[in-house]
Amino acid sequence: MGKSWLKMLKDLTVRPHTKEIRRIEHLPIDKDRDKPISFQTIKDELSKSSDVIFRDFVVRGREEIPCSLVVVDGLVDKHLLDSYVLRVIMVDATADPAFKELTKENLLDCLIELFTPTNEIKKISQMGEAIDGILSGDAVMFVENSSEALLISARGWDTRGVAVPQNESSIRGPKEAFNENLRTNTSLMRRKIKHPSLKLISMKIGDLTKTDVVIAYIEKIASDDVVEEVKSRLSRIKINGIIAGDMLEEFIEDDPYTPFPLIHNTERPDIVASELLQGRVAILVDGTPSALIVPMNIASFMQVSDDYYERAMIVILVRTIRYLGALTAVLAPSLYIAVTSFHQELMPIHLALSVSASREATPFSALGEAILMLFALEILQEAGLRLPKPVGQTIGIVGALIIGDAAVKANLVSPIMVIVIGLTAVASYTIPAYNLTVSIRLLRFPLMILAGTMGFFGVGMGLYFTLVHLLGLRSFGIPYLSPIAPLRIRSLLQDTFVRAPWWAMRKNPRLLDTDKPKQGGQE
Amino acid sequence: MIRISTQQFAILSAAILMGTTFMIVGSYAIGDAGRDGWMAVIPGYLVGLPFSLMILSLLGKYPDLNFIEISEKILGKWLARIIGGIFSLITIYFGACISVQGVDIVNRALLPTMPNYILVIFPLALILYLYYSGFEVMARFAEVIYPLIVFSLILICILIFPHFEQNEIFPILEEGFMPILKAVFSMTPWPMEYVLFLLIMLPFLPNSKKDIKTMRKGLFIAFLVVGLLNTIVVLVQILTFGPKEAARVTYGLLYLANMVEISRTINGLESIFLIVWLGMSIIKVTGFFYAGLAGLRTVFGLKSRKWALAVGLFYLVFPLYLLRGTDAFVETALIDQYAILPLGVFWVVVVWGVEKWKSRQKKAI
Numbered sequence: 001m002g003k004s005w006l007k008m009l010k011d012l013t014v015r016p017h018t019k020e021i022r023r024i025e026h027l028p029i030d031k032d033r034d035k036p037i038s039f040q041t042i043k044d045e046l047s048k049s050s051d052v053i054f055r056d057f058v059v060r061g062r063e064e065i066p067c068s069l070v071v072v073d074g075l076v077d078k079h080l081l082d083s084y085v086l087r088v089i090m091v092d093a094t095a096d097p098a099f100k101e102l103t104k105e106n107l108l109d110c111l112i113e114l115f116t117p118t119n120e121i122k123k124i125s126q127m128g129e130a131i132d133g134i135l136s137g138d139a140v141m142f143v144e145n146s147s148e149a150l151l152i153s154a155r156g157w158d159t160r161g162v163a164v165p166q167n168e169s170s171i172r173g174p175k176e177a178f179n180e181n182l183r184t185n186t187s188l189m190r191r192k193i194k195h196p197s198l199k200l201i202s203m204k205i206g207d208l209t210k211t212d213v214v215i216a217y218i219e220k221i222a223s224d225d226v227v228e229e230v231k232s233r234l235s236r237i238k239i240n241g242i243i244a245g246d247m248l249e250e251f252i253e254d255d256p257y258t259p260f261p262l263i264h265n266t267e268r269p270d271i272v273a274s275e276l277l278q279g280r281v282a283i284l285v286d287g288t289p290s291a292l293i294v295p296m297n298i299a300s301f302m303q304v305s306d307d308y309y310e311r312a313m314i315v316i317l318v319r320t321i322r323y324l325g326a327l328t329a330v331l332a333p334s335l336y337i338a339v340t341s342f343h344q345e346l347m348p349i350h351l352a353l354s355v356s357a358s359r360e361a362t363p364f365s366a367l368g369e370a371i372l373m374l375f376a377l378e379i380l381q382e383a384g385l386r387l388p389k390p391v392g393q394t395i396g397i398v399g400a401l402i403i404g405d406a407a408v409k410a411n412l413v414s415p416i417m418v419i420v421i422g423l424t425a426v427a428s429y430t431i432p433a434y435n436l437t438v439s440i441r442l443l444r445f446p447l448m449i450l451a452g453t454m455g456f457f458g459v460g461m462g463l464y465f466t467l468v469h470l471l472g473l474r475s476f477g478i479p480y481l482s483p484i485a486p487l488r489i490r491s492l493l494q495d496t497f498v499r500a501p502w503w504a505m506r507k508n509p510r511l512l513d514t515d516k517p518k519q520g521g522q523e
Numbered sequence: 524m525i526r527i528s529t530q531q532f533a534i535l536s537a538a539i540l541m542g543t544t545f546m547i548v549g550s551y552a553i554g555d556a557g558r559d560g561w562m563a564v565i566p567g568y569l570v571g572l573p574f575s576l577m578i579l580s581l582l583g584k585y586p587d588l589n590f591i592e593i594s595e596k597i598l599g600k601w602l603a604r605i606i607g608g609i610f611s612l613i614t615i616y617f618g619a620c621i622s623v624q625g626v627d628i629v630n631r632a633l634l635p636t637m638p639n640y641i642l643v644i645f646p647l648a649l650i651l652y653l654y655y656s657g658f659e660v661m662a663r664f665a666e667v668i669y670p671l672i673v674f675s676l677i678l679i680c681i682l683i684f685p686h687f688e689q690n691e692i693f694p695i696l697e698e699g700f701m702p703i704l705k706a707v708f709s710m711t712p713w714p715m716e717y718v719l720f721l722l723i724m725l726p727f728l729p730n731s732k733k734d735i736k737t738m739r740k741g742l743f744i745a746f747l748v749v750g751l752l753n754t755i756v757v758l759v760q761i762l763t764f765g766p767k768e769a770a771r772v773t774y775g776l777l778y779l780a781n782m783v784e785i786s787r788t789i790n791g792l793e794s795i796f797l798i799v800w801l802g803m804s805i806i807k808v809t810g811f812f813y814a815g816l817a818g819l820r821t822v823f824g825l826k827s828r829k830w831a832l833a834v835g836l837f838y839l840v841f842p843l844y845l846l847r848g849t850d851a852f853v854e855t856a857l858i859d860q861y862a863i864l865p866l867g868v869f870w871v872v873v874v875w876g877v878e879k880w881k882s883r884q885k886k887a888i
Contacts, residue, residue: 342634343794348784454641457634460798461645464805465652471663472656485663487530 033128036147039068042130046070052134060090065104066144075137077156080118085139085152088115107143108150120153132210159184160289165267167434172309177267182212182286188269189216193276197221203234205248205285209241212286213248216272221279226295226476230281245285245292252294254474259442261435262475264293264300271305281476295476299483299496301433302326312501319497325430329440332424333374334451334459336417337366342455361411367452369413373421374444376402381425526729531662533741535724535806536575538665538672540568540717541749542807543621545676546628546800547852548710548753549760549775555706558692558766561757563706565750570707571714572746574867577875578721579735579742586730590722590874591821597878604822606870611818613862614719615834618811619841620858622646623851625804626842632777633797643842646805651835653809654816655828658727661809668802675799676752679776679792680759682783687762712859714746715867722871723814773852812838 046052055069067089071081093099093115102110108123124130125148130140137155162184165177178185186200201215213234217227233252242248246265253262266272267290272282275293283292302322307315340359344352362369380399384392404422407413424444431437443466450458473480483491494500527535552560552567578590585593591610594603626642634642653661728738760775763782769775780793816834819825846854 346792346794454637454645455634456794456798457629457637457642457645457801460801461649464649464802467667468649468653468656468660468664471660471667479663481663481667485666486528487534487666 033126033131035127036125037127037130037142037149038147039142039144039149041127042070042134042142045131046134055086057086057090059102059107060094061099062102062104065107067107068142068144069139070134070142071139071154072134072137075157076139076154080154080156081139081152084117085141085154088117104143104146108141108146108148111141111150116150116152118152118154122151124149124151132204136210136212162188168266168268168271168305168432170268170304170306170309173305174268174270176269178269178284178289178291180287180289182214182284185269185284185289185291186214186216189272189276189282192269192273193218198276201231203231205234205237206239206241209243211242213242213245214284216276216282216284216291218276218279221277222281223279226279226478227281229476230283230294234283242285243287245283245288245290248283248285249292254476258469258473259439260298260470260473260480261301261433261439262294262296262473262480264296264433265290265435266293267291268305274305274308275300295474295478297475297478297480297482298436298470301436302431303495304432307499312499315499319499322430322432323497325427326440328427329424329431329437330443330447331459332420332427333370333444334447334462336420337370337448338451338455338459340366341452355416358416359414362414362417363411364413365452366417367448369417370421370448370452371445373407373413373417374424374448376407377421377425378441525657525659525727527659527662527727529729529734529737529741531659531666532724532728532738533745534669535662535665536717536721536742537745537749538669538803538806539720539810540571540714540745541669541672541752541803542713542716543624543800543804544713544749545672545753545756546774546776549757549769550771550773551709552706552757553761553766553770555709556702557698557770558761559696559698559703560706560766561692561754561761563703563710564754564757565747566703567707567710568714568746568750568753570711571718572743574715574718574871575721575742575746576739577871578718578725579738581875581878582725582728582730583732583735584878585725587726589725589817589821590870591818593725593878594870594874597874597881606866607818607822610719610722610866610870611815611822613858613866614811614818615815615837617716617855617858617863618808618815619838620846620851620855621804621811622650622808622838623842623846624855625801625808627848627851628774628777629797629801632774633794639847640843643839646801646808647835647838649805650809650812650838651831653805654812654831658724658813661806661813662727664802665806668799668806671799672803673748673752675796676756676776679780679783679796680755682792683759683763683779686782687759688765689762691762691765692758712864715864716859718867718871719863720810720814723817808838 043054047054049072051073053071053073055071057067057069059065059067069081069086089111093102096114098110098114112121112123124133124140129151130142130149133151134140137157139152139154141150141152143149159181160179162176162179164175168177176188178188190198190200195218197219199217199219203213203215204210205213215227215230215234217230230252234248237248237251239247239251249263249265250256255262264275272291272293276282280293280295283294285292302319307319310318339346340355347355359366364372376399380395383395384399387395404418408415408418428437428440431440447459447462450462452458454461470481471479471485479486482488483496494505548564549560552563554560556563581590581593585596588596591603591607594606597603598606622643625646626639629642630637630639653664728734756776759779760769760772763769763779764772764775772778777793777796780796783792812831812834816831819830819834
């Protein structure tokens with residue numbers, strides 16, 4: 001009993017990327033992965049699945065060579081297989097003079113070199129390769145009693161087209177978003193960075209799902225250490241399946257017990273391309289219409305793609321508003337509580353009288369009012385996320401009436417508190433990254449409690465604790481609060497609170513410590 | 524061991540050097556030198572500079588060692604350990620006294636009805652958190668807080684501008700140089716507080732020749748900036764209150780902040796200012812907490828992570844039961860004058876001198 005508790009505690013305290021903490025029960029077929037191909041074993045294993053098609057055939061005029069083509073219905077391009085594989089082997093090949101040389105032994109080589117006009121085709125010899133290929137949408141051709149097979153790339157399934165980003169809208173710049181198809185996503189990136197230094201490293205994660213994962217980075221710009229660390233952390237993941245790329249986040253982040261996001265998540269290929277150019281690394285996962293970007297600092301979560309398409313002067317103004325909005329979202333309720341409960345002397349007398357008059361009929365303390373209002377707001381926000389659009393509007397109106405007009409008329413809250421909470425709610429939407437907004441929502445409640453019990457002293461203590469926590473965080477080795485601490489003046493002036501004009505950005509920000517390539521202006 | 528950068532060294536030095544002195548610098552300088560008190564601040568700080576440079580000069584030769592370990596190599600094991608033990612006691616005790624000061628100021632100016640244990644427990648938890656987060660995080664904390672305190676000081680000085688009486692600083696040198704010298708002497712222990720912290724910071728510093736040269740520059744800038752800022756604070760107090768009133772008020776800056784009013788909407792900025800000041804106080808107390816524990820580890824071989832809790836317990840009990848209110852200021856001044864100043868001067872000069880003498884002898888041989 002004691003040991004199991006200790007083990008659970010150990011599992012919880014060990015950071016997932018530093019040690020393999022999950023044990024996977026291997027299925028029987030996994031044991032045969034490295035063995036030579038045996039068509040009968042594969043047939044036994046896959047024939048129970050109704051979507052797997054076994055197409056038995058013989059090469060025309062060579063009835064002594066029985067073959068079988070195995071595909072998964074719905075994952076392959078049937079037209080491609082019919083026209084360029086089956087038709088060629090069963091009908092057209094006989095016209096070729098080389099057909100006479102065909103034997104059971106050289107069949108696969110002849111098919112690769114002479115008879116199969118597809119661009120991706122290779123010989124395989126292991127069970128694991130054959131099974132993975134079939135289940136990933138490739139066609140595998142087996143020859144009776146042969147320990148080798150032919151893997152023909154024929155992937156083709158229905159996907160969503162490239163659509164407009166749903167969660168990261170922009171006024172200027174590209175309007176395309178990733179979709180669930182990994183190849184479409186990599187092609188979107190490749191279309192933006194047409195240089196051989198853009199590297200796309202593939203790997204598979206998930207013992208059962210075998211999900212394709214691509215690590216994208218630009219050689220010589222991205223730090224080799226960071227790239228290696230990303231590969232290493234991903235390769236340590238042991239899990240049955242990855243359904244969406246976002247699941248990887250918890251496995252590879254530096255600190256699993258922080259409310260702050262350490263990995264960015266975007267659905268825009270232009271943002272990914274821009275981050276790659278700054279030396280970051282992107283992780284794309286098949287079936288996920290977004291990419292993960294590492295390493296990140298907190299300032300990057302406050303930037304949007306429009307910042308890079310708008311003129312620098314405008315961006316300075318917009319970013320200032322955004323940072324002030326973030327500060328308002330964190331501090332407005334707690335400062336109001338602290339001032340009205342402990343530090344009335346901060347307000348001139350006429351303002352203090354006005355605030356006091358508005359709170360006269362309210363039965364709750366400022367802290368009670370704020371918690372009540374914010375709790376209602378949180379419920380509305382959470383409910384609004386998943387409601388169908390037509391119902392959502394109704395709920396919005398009802399919510400606004402409940403937390404606004406009706407609550408004030410019932411003397412449950414003061415009108416000033418409604419203004420403060422309304423301002424807080426609106427201000428929190430100035431933060432571009434949703435995961436940072438959620439962190440700030442989480443931070444707001446303890447700060448309010450500290451303000452309600454200890455005034456400015458409490459708020460100050462809460463902020464200092466948060467600051468020390470943030471200062472200790474790292475994202476793939478990069479300090480989370482850089483370029484503020486450790487101070488990197490060039491990065492700070494170039495692209496943090498302000499953005500320098502493109503022509504003035506002569507070098508990459510020192511965040512990633514890669515000085516080599518220029519980013520904007522000429523060297 | 525993670526080393527901090529030369530830039531972080533300069534900012535952390537400035538933060539520890541400044542600490543909470545800007546709160547009381549006015550009453551010290553003006554109390555001793557009257558309206559000429561502002562002239563004493565920079566010389567008062569610069570006294571610590573040669574000692575700091577002496578310590579840095581040993582860094583290249585003894586990398587990865589703190590000053591107690593360097594002393595062991597130069598003065599011998601037992602003498603170094605005795606001095607190291609005294610150093611640990613002084614730094615731990617002094618840190619506790621500053622924390623009592625902090626509690627007292629917050630209690631008087633911000634939360635007069637708040638029970639003391641609340642004002643002790645929360646900052647102590649923050650100090651322990653900062654300590655356990657490591658030296659680099661402490662340096663980064665200083666990187667964030669120090670610019671804030673500089674900004675808030677300058678802001679108060681600008682906002683109080685309408686209250687200035689230009690004639691208050693004239694006539695200059697009315698009483699001659701002696702009062703200024705007296706003020707310089709009363710401020711001398713403040714840079715020596717930093718010198719004691721520097722002794723233990725050595726293993727965390729980069730030690731290449733180029734870095735040491737950069738750190739020397741950084742040190743000079745830190746001393747100058749802190750001296751200049753405190754000079755401005757003294758000048759503003761003289762210009763606003765006049766020398767007699769400014770000498771009488773212990774926390775002149777709090778009164779200044781209280782006089783500020785912005786557009787008939789916000790007045791009495793001292794509460795906000797105190798929160799920023801609290802950050803500087805936390806850095807300074809953590810610095811001495813760190814120094815004391817590093818000393819204990821070096822001298823007695825105590826594992827500092829466990830002993831941090833024991834010392835933390837002392838920091839909890841001390842402000843609640845052993846020293847309270849204004850007594851802390853008297854105690855701090857006494858330790859400054861009779862412990863920190865003599866220890867800093869004696870220890871640094873002896874170790875540096877003996878090291879120079881030994882290396883000359885080696886060269887002669």
